[in-house]
Amino acid sequence: MPEEKRSRIRRVARQICAGLLAILAAVSFLPLLETDAWWIRIFDFPRIQLAIGIALLAGLLAALAWPRGPGLAPVALAAAALVYHLVQLYPYAPFAEERAAQVATCDEARRLSVLVANVQESNEQGQEFLEMVERHPADLVLVLETDDWWDRHLSALDEAYPRHVGHVAEEDAAFGMHLYSRHPLVEPDFVYLFDAFTPSVSTGVRLPGGDEVRFLGLHPRPPQAWSQPTTSRDAHLLAAALQAEAAESPAILAGDFNAVPWEETNRRAARLGGLLDPRHGRGLFNTFKVGNPLIEWPLDQVLFQEELALVSFEVLPGFGSDHRPVRAELCLHPDAAAMQTPPAPQEDDRAEARATIAAAEQMDMAAPASE
Structure with missing residues:
Protein backbone atom coordinates (compact mmCIF):
# COMPACT_ATOMS: atom_id res chain seq x y z
CA MET A 1 0.00 0.00 0.00
CA ALA A 93 -12.32 -0.92 44.86
CA PRO A 94 -11.07 -3.87 46.95
CA PHE A 95 -8.11 -1.79 48.15
CA ALA A 96 -10.21 1.19 49.35
CA GLU A 97 -11.14 1.70 52.98
CA GLU A 98 -13.88 -0.63 54.22
CA ARG A 99 -16.65 1.52 55.63
CA ALA A 100 -18.66 -1.34 57.18
CA ALA A 101 -16.78 -3.18 59.91
CA GLN A 102 -16.61 -6.96 59.56
CA VAL A 103 -16.71 -9.35 62.50
CA ALA A 104 -15.51 -12.94 62.46
CA THR A 105 -17.98 -14.26 65.01
CA CYS A 106 -21.47 -13.36 66.16
CA ASP A 107 -23.81 -14.62 68.84
CA GLU A 108 -26.51 -16.64 67.05
CA ALA A 109 -29.15 -14.81 69.07
CA ARG A 110 -28.06 -11.52 67.48
CA ARG A 111 -27.31 -12.69 63.93
CA LEU A 112 -29.52 -11.94 60.91
CA SER A 113 -28.99 -13.03 57.32
CA VAL A 114 -30.78 -11.31 54.44
CA LEU A 115 -31.22 -12.61 50.89
CA VAL A 116 -32.53 -10.30 48.14
CA ALA A 117 -33.67 -11.83 44.85
CA ASN A 118 -35.33 -10.14 41.89
CA VAL A 119 -36.79 -13.21 40.20
CA GLN A 120 -37.82 -11.39 36.98
CA GLU A 121 -41.52 -11.54 36.25
CA SER A 122 -41.11 -13.39 32.93
CA ASN A 123 -38.75 -15.99 34.43
CA GLU A 124 -40.52 -19.25 35.28
CA GLN A 125 -37.58 -21.25 36.59
CA GLY A 126 -39.17 -21.53 40.00
CA GLN A 127 -37.50 -24.80 40.95
CA GLU A 128 -34.05 -23.32 40.28
CA PHE A 129 -34.91 -20.43 42.59
CA LEU A 130 -36.13 -22.73 45.36
CA GLU A 131 -32.97 -24.82 45.07
CA MET A 132 -30.88 -21.66 45.30
CA VAL A 133 -32.65 -20.66 48.52
CA GLU A 134 -32.11 -24.15 49.89
CA ARG A 135 -28.38 -23.96 49.12
CA HIS A 136 -28.05 -20.44 50.52
CA PRO A 137 -30.65 -20.15 53.28
CA ALA A 138 -31.23 -16.84 55.03
CA ASP A 139 -33.33 -15.60 57.92
CA LEU A 140 -35.06 -13.07 55.67
CA VAL A 141 -35.74 -13.67 51.97
CA LEU A 142 -37.01 -10.67 50.00
CA VAL A 143 -38.40 -11.72 46.61
CA LEU A 144 -39.13 -9.07 43.98
CA GLU A 145 -41.08 -8.98 40.69
CA THR A 146 -43.49 -11.64 41.88
CA ASP A 147 -46.80 -12.26 40.12
CA ASP A 148 -49.57 -14.83 40.58
CA TRP A 149 -47.38 -17.58 39.08
CA TRP A 150 -44.57 -16.83 41.53
CA ASP A 151 -47.04 -16.48 44.40
CA ARG A 152 -48.14 -20.09 43.84
CA HIS A 153 -44.61 -21.47 43.47
CA LEU A 154 -43.23 -19.59 46.46
CA SER A 155 -45.69 -21.42 48.71
CA ALA A 156 -43.05 -24.17 48.82
CA LEU A 157 -41.14 -21.88 51.21
CA ASP A 158 -43.98 -21.68 53.73
CA GLU A 159 -42.75 -24.53 55.93
CA ALA A 160 -39.14 -23.29 56.19
CA TYR A 161 -40.27 -19.67 56.55
CA PRO A 162 -43.45 -19.73 58.64
CA ARG A 163 -43.72 -15.94 58.78
CA HIS A 164 -44.34 -14.38 55.40
CA VAL A 165 -46.21 -11.58 53.71
CA GLY A 166 -46.76 -10.95 50.04
CA HIS A 167 -48.28 -8.50 47.63
CA VAL A 168 -49.06 -9.25 43.99
CA ALA A 169 -49.62 -6.05 42.05
CA GLU A 170 -52.87 -6.04 40.10
CA GLU A 171 -51.80 -3.43 37.56
CA ASP A 172 -48.07 -4.11 37.18
CA ALA A 173 -46.75 -7.54 38.14
CA ALA A 174 -43.16 -6.33 37.78
CA PHE A 175 -43.55 -4.78 41.24
CA GLY A 176 -44.97 -7.68 43.21
CA MET A 177 -43.10 -8.38 46.45
CA HIS A 178 -42.86 -11.24 48.99
CA LEU A 179 -40.98 -11.40 52.28
CA TYR A 180 -40.23 -14.71 54.01
CA SER A 181 -38.83 -14.86 57.53
CA ARG A 182 -37.65 -17.45 60.01
CA HIS A 183 -38.08 -14.92 62.80
CA PRO A 184 -41.23 -13.18 64.04
CA LEU A 185 -42.29 -10.16 62.02
CA VAL A 186 -43.54 -7.22 64.07
CA GLU A 187 -46.44 -5.35 62.44
CA PRO A 188 -45.44 -6.00 58.82
CA ASP A 189 -47.04 -3.66 56.32
CA PHE A 190 -46.88 -2.87 52.63
CA VAL A 191 -46.73 0.86 52.04
CA TYR A 192 -47.14 2.83 48.81
CA LEU A 193 -45.01 5.91 48.89
CA PHE A 194 -45.74 7.61 45.58
CA ASP A 195 -48.17 5.51 43.58
CA ALA A 196 -50.72 2.77 44.13
CA PHE A 197 -48.75 0.02 42.38
CA THR A 198 -45.19 0.17 43.77
CA PRO A 199 -45.13 -1.35 47.25
CA SER A 200 -42.40 -1.34 49.87
CA VAL A 201 -42.47 -3.63 52.87
CA SER A 202 -41.81 -2.24 56.33
CA THR A 203 -41.59 -4.49 59.37
CA GLY A 204 -39.87 -5.13 62.63
CA VAL A 205 -37.93 -8.39 62.90
CA ARG A 206 -37.59 -10.04 66.31
CA LEU A 207 -34.21 -11.74 66.66
CA PRO A 208 -33.86 -14.95 68.71
CA GLY A 209 -32.28 -13.00 71.58
CA GLY A 210 -35.29 -10.69 71.81
CA ASP A 211 -33.78 -7.64 70.09
CA GLU A 212 -35.65 -6.02 67.25
CA VAL A 213 -34.41 -4.53 63.99
CA ARG A 214 -36.38 -2.55 61.41
CA PHE A 215 -36.43 -3.95 57.86
CA LEU A 216 -37.41 -1.92 54.80
CA GLY A 217 -37.68 -3.81 51.51
CA LEU A 218 -37.61 -1.62 48.40
CA HIS A 219 -38.09 -1.86 44.67
CA PRO A 220 -38.38 1.72 43.38
CA ARG A 221 -39.96 2.12 39.97
CA PRO A 222 -37.43 3.40 37.41
CA PRO A 223 -38.41 5.67 34.52
CA GLN A 224 -40.24 3.66 31.89
CA ALA A 225 -39.20 5.91 28.99
CA TRP A 226 -36.36 8.30 28.16
CA SER A 227 -38.76 11.23 28.50
CA GLN A 228 -39.73 10.36 32.10
CA PRO A 229 -37.88 11.82 35.10
CA THR A 230 -36.17 9.92 37.91
CA THR A 231 -38.15 11.90 40.51
CA SER A 232 -40.31 9.05 41.81
CA ARG A 233 -37.42 6.59 42.03
CA ASP A 234 -35.22 9.14 43.81
CA ALA A 235 -37.98 10.11 46.24
CA HIS A 236 -38.65 6.44 47.01
CA LEU A 237 -35.04 5.91 48.10
CA LEU A 238 -34.89 9.17 50.06
CA ALA A 239 -38.19 8.60 51.85
CA ALA A 240 -37.07 5.12 52.90
CA ALA A 241 -33.80 6.56 54.19
CA LEU A 242 -35.71 9.09 56.30
CA GLN A 243 -37.85 6.25 57.66
CA ALA A 244 -34.67 4.41 58.62
CA GLU A 245 -33.35 7.54 60.33
CA ALA A 246 -36.55 7.84 62.36
CA ALA A 247 -36.73 4.14 63.28
CA GLU A 248 -36.52 3.28 66.98
CA SER A 249 -34.47 0.15 66.27
CA PRO A 250 -31.46 -0.43 63.97
CA ALA A 251 -32.62 -0.34 60.36
CA ILE A 252 -31.81 -2.29 57.21
CA LEU A 253 -32.69 -1.12 53.69
CA ALA A 254 -32.62 -3.88 51.09
CA GLY A 255 -33.88 -4.54 47.60
CA ASP A 256 -33.42 -3.80 43.93
CA PHE A 257 -32.85 -0.05 44.13
CA ASN A 258 -32.77 0.48 40.35
CA ALA A 259 -29.86 2.78 41.16
CA VAL A 260 -26.11 2.25 41.38
CA PRO A 261 -24.30 2.94 44.68
CA TRP A 262 -22.28 5.87 43.32
CA GLU A 263 -25.34 7.84 42.19
CA GLU A 264 -25.77 11.04 44.19
CA THR A 265 -29.33 10.10 45.19
CA ASN A 266 -28.15 6.76 46.54
CA ARG A 267 -25.31 8.39 48.44
CA ARG A 268 -27.64 11.07 49.80
CA ALA A 269 -30.02 8.37 51.02
CA ALA A 270 -27.13 6.60 52.75
CA ARG A 271 -26.06 9.84 54.44
CA LEU A 272 -29.57 10.71 55.63
CA GLY A 273 -30.27 7.22 56.91
CA GLY A 274 -26.82 6.73 58.45
CA LEU A 275 -26.49 3.64 56.27
CA LEU A 276 -23.37 1.56 55.63
CA ASP A 277 -22.71 -0.12 52.28
CA PRO A 278 -20.81 -3.44 52.45
CA ARG A 279 -19.49 -2.83 48.93
CA HIS A 280 -17.26 0.00 50.19
CA GLY A 281 -13.70 -1.32 50.08
CA ARG A 282 -14.78 -4.80 48.99
CA GLY A 283 -15.75 -4.61 45.33
CA LEU A 284 -18.61 -3.83 42.97
CA PHE A 285 -20.51 -7.13 43.31
CA ASN A 286 -22.48 -6.59 40.10
CA THR A 287 -25.94 -8.17 40.07
CA PHE A 288 -27.57 -6.95 36.83
CA LYS A 289 -27.69 -7.77 33.95
CA VAL A 290 -26.88 -11.47 33.98
CA GLY A 291 -25.13 -12.54 30.78
CA ASN A 292 -24.49 -9.03 29.46
CA PRO A 293 -21.21 -7.51 30.71
CA LEU A 294 -21.88 -4.34 28.70
CA ILE A 295 -24.61 -3.37 31.17
CA GLU A 296 -23.50 -5.01 34.42
CA TRP A 297 -24.23 -2.91 37.51
CA PRO A 298 -24.73 -3.42 41.27
CA LEU A 299 -28.45 -2.67 41.52
CA ASP A 300 -29.38 -5.08 44.33
CA GLN A 301 -28.29 -3.75 47.69
CA VAL A 302 -28.34 -4.30 51.45
CA LEU A 303 -27.57 -1.22 53.55
CA PHE A 304 -27.63 -1.09 57.34
CA GLN A 305 -27.12 1.25 60.27
CA GLU A 306 -24.09 1.40 62.53
CA GLU A 307 -25.47 -0.82 65.31
CA LEU A 308 -25.14 -3.71 62.87
CA ALA A 309 -21.79 -5.17 61.81
CA LEU A 310 -21.08 -7.20 58.71
CA VAL A 311 -20.34 -10.92 58.91
CA SER A 312 -20.38 -11.60 55.15
CA PHE A 313 -21.66 -10.22 51.86
CA GLU A 314 -21.82 -12.12 48.57
CA VAL A 315 -23.47 -12.27 45.17
CA LEU A 316 -24.99 -15.69 44.57
CA PRO A 317 -25.17 -17.65 41.30
CA GLY A 318 -28.00 -16.88 38.90
CA PHE A 319 -31.16 -18.98 38.58
CA GLY A 320 -32.67 -17.77 35.30
CA SER A 321 -33.44 -14.18 36.28
CA ASP A 322 -31.74 -11.14 34.81
CA HIS A 323 -30.58 -10.36 38.37
CA ARG A 324 -28.25 -12.34 40.58
CA PRO A 325 -29.31 -12.48 44.25
CA VAL A 326 -27.27 -10.94 47.05
CA ARG A 327 -26.90 -12.31 50.56
CA ALA A 328 -25.69 -10.36 53.58
CA GLU A 329 -25.09 -11.73 57.05
CA LEU A 330 -25.31 -9.09 59.77
CA CYS A 331 -24.70 -9.00 63.49
CA LEU A 332 -26.35 -6.78 66.08
CA HIS A 333 -22.97 -6.39 67.74
CA PRO A 334 -22.51 -4.45 71.00
CA ASP A 335 -19.32 -2.83 69.69
CA ALA A 336 -20.47 -2.23 66.12
CA ALA A 337 -21.08 1.50 66.48
CA ALA A 338 -17.60 2.00 67.90
CA MET A 339 -15.98 0.07 65.02
CA GLN A 340 -17.50 1.98 62.09
CA THR A 341 -18.68 5.42 61.07
CA PRO A 342 -21.64 5.86 58.71
CA PRO A 343 -21.56 8.70 56.18
CA ALA A 344 -22.61 12.03 57.70
CA PRO A 345 -25.35 14.16 56.09
CA GLN A 346 -24.21 17.18 54.12
CA GLU A 347 -25.68 20.62 54.65
CA ASP A 348 -28.17 20.51 51.79
CA ASP A 349 -29.14 16.81 51.97
CA ARG A 350 -32.32 17.24 53.97
CA ALA A 351 -33.58 20.17 51.91
CA GLU A 352 -32.83 18.35 48.65
CA ALA A 353 -34.60 15.24 49.91
CA ARG A 354 -37.69 17.23 50.95
CA ALA A 355 -37.79 18.95 47.56
CA THR A 356 -37.54 15.65 45.68
CA ILE A 357 -40.23 14.01 47.83
CA ALA A 358 -42.55 17.01 47.37
CA ALA A 359 -42.04 16.88 43.60
CA ALA A 360 -42.83 13.15 43.55
CA GLU A 361 -45.99 13.72 45.60
CA GLN A 362 -47.13 16.38 43.15
CA MET A 363 -46.52 14.01 40.23
CA ASP A 364 -48.53 11.30 41.97
CA MET A 365 -51.44 13.70 42.56
CA ALA A 366 -51.35 14.77 38.93
CA ALA A 367 -51.34 11.21 37.58
CA PRO A 368 -54.61 10.08 36.00
CA ALA A 369 -56.66 7.60 37.99
CA SER A 370 -56.48 3.97 36.84
CA GLU A 371 -59.63 2.56 35.30
Missing part, protein backbone atom coordinates in the same frame (compact mmCIF):
# COMPACT_ATOMS: atom_id res chain seq x y z
CA PRO A 2 1.40 3.40 -0.91
CA GLU A 3 2.67 5.49 1.99
CA GLU A 4 0.30 8.33 1.14
CA LYS A 5 -2.73 6.04 1.38
CA ARG A 6 -1.53 4.56 4.69
CA SER A 7 -1.02 8.07 6.04
CA ARG A 8 -4.54 9.05 5.00
CA ILE A 9 -6.05 5.96 6.68
CA ARG A 10 -4.14 6.66 9.88
CA ARG A 11 -5.30 10.28 9.84
CA VAL A 12 -8.95 9.24 9.43
CA ALA A 13 -8.56 6.62 12.17
CA ARG A 14 -7.11 9.26 14.50
CA GLN A 15 -10.01 11.57 13.77
CA ILE A 16 -12.53 8.82 14.49
CA CYS A 17 -10.80 7.90 17.77
CA ALA A 18 -10.60 11.53 18.83
CA GLY A 19 -14.28 12.05 17.99
CA LEU A 20 -15.35 8.96 19.94
CA LEU A 21 -13.21 10.08 22.89
CA ALA A 22 -14.91 13.45 22.86
CA ILE A 23 -18.37 11.81 22.82
CA LEU A 24 -17.55 9.44 25.71
CA ALA A 25 -16.05 12.29 27.70
CA ALA A 26 -19.08 14.52 27.11
CA VAL A 27 -21.64 11.93 28.23
CA SER A 28 -19.42 11.12 31.22
CA PHE A 29 -19.96 14.60 32.63
CA LEU A 30 -23.70 14.81 31.89
CA PRO A 31 -24.76 13.49 35.35
CA LEU A 32 -23.09 16.53 36.91
CA LEU A 33 -26.09 18.53 35.71
CA GLU A 34 -28.74 18.98 38.42
CA THR A 35 -31.63 17.36 36.61
CA ASP A 36 -34.10 14.49 36.93
CA ALA A 37 -34.02 13.79 33.18
CA TRP A 38 -33.57 10.05 32.74
CA TRP A 39 -31.70 10.37 29.43
CA ILE A 40 -29.03 12.26 31.38
CA ARG A 41 -29.12 10.38 34.67
CA ILE A 42 -28.74 7.01 32.90
CA PHE A 43 -25.09 7.91 32.27
CA ASP A 44 -24.46 7.54 36.01
CA PHE A 45 -24.79 3.78 35.50
CA PRO A 46 -22.08 2.81 32.97
CA ARG A 47 -19.08 4.43 34.68
CA ILE A 48 -17.07 1.21 34.45
CA GLN A 49 -17.92 0.73 30.78
CA LEU A 50 -17.22 4.39 29.94
CA ALA A 51 -13.88 4.30 31.77
CA ILE A 52 -12.85 1.14 29.91
CA GLY A 53 -13.98 2.62 26.59
CA ILE A 54 -12.00 5.82 27.18
CA ALA A 55 -8.88 3.89 28.17
CA LEU A 56 -9.11 1.62 25.10
CA LEU A 57 -9.66 4.51 22.71
CA ALA A 58 -6.80 6.46 24.28
CA GLY A 59 -4.52 3.45 23.83
CA LEU A 60 -5.56 3.09 20.20
CA LEU A 61 -5.01 6.79 19.60
CA ALA A 62 -1.55 6.53 21.12
CA ALA A 63 -0.76 3.64 18.77
CA LEU A 64 -1.85 5.78 15.82
CA ALA A 65 0.24 8.76 17.05
CA TRP A 66 -1.06 11.46 19.38
CA PRO A 67 -2.73 14.48 17.80
CA ARG A 68 -1.09 17.85 18.25
CA GLY A 69 -2.33 21.37 18.77
CA PRO A 70 -6.14 21.73 18.87
CA GLY A 71 -6.44 17.98 18.33
CA LEU A 72 -5.33 17.47 21.93
CA ALA A 73 -8.57 19.00 23.29
CA PRO A 74 -10.65 15.78 23.15
CA VAL A 75 -7.71 13.88 24.65
CA ALA A 76 -7.53 16.27 27.59
CA LEU A 77 -11.30 16.11 28.07
CA ALA A 78 -11.21 12.31 27.97
CA ALA A 79 -8.38 12.23 30.51
CA ALA A 80 -10.43 14.41 32.87
CA ALA A 81 -13.46 12.13 32.35
CA LEU A 82 -11.37 9.03 33.11
CA VAL A 83 -10.12 10.58 36.35
CA TYR A 84 -13.70 11.54 37.22
CA HIS A 85 -14.91 7.94 36.73
CA LEU A 86 -12.05 6.52 38.78
CA VAL A 87 -12.75 8.93 41.65
CA GLN A 88 -16.42 7.92 41.65
CA LEU A 89 -15.63 4.21 41.55
CA TYR A 90 -12.65 4.23 43.92
CA PRO A 91 -14.68 3.66 47.15
CA TYR A 92 -15.81 0.31 45.71
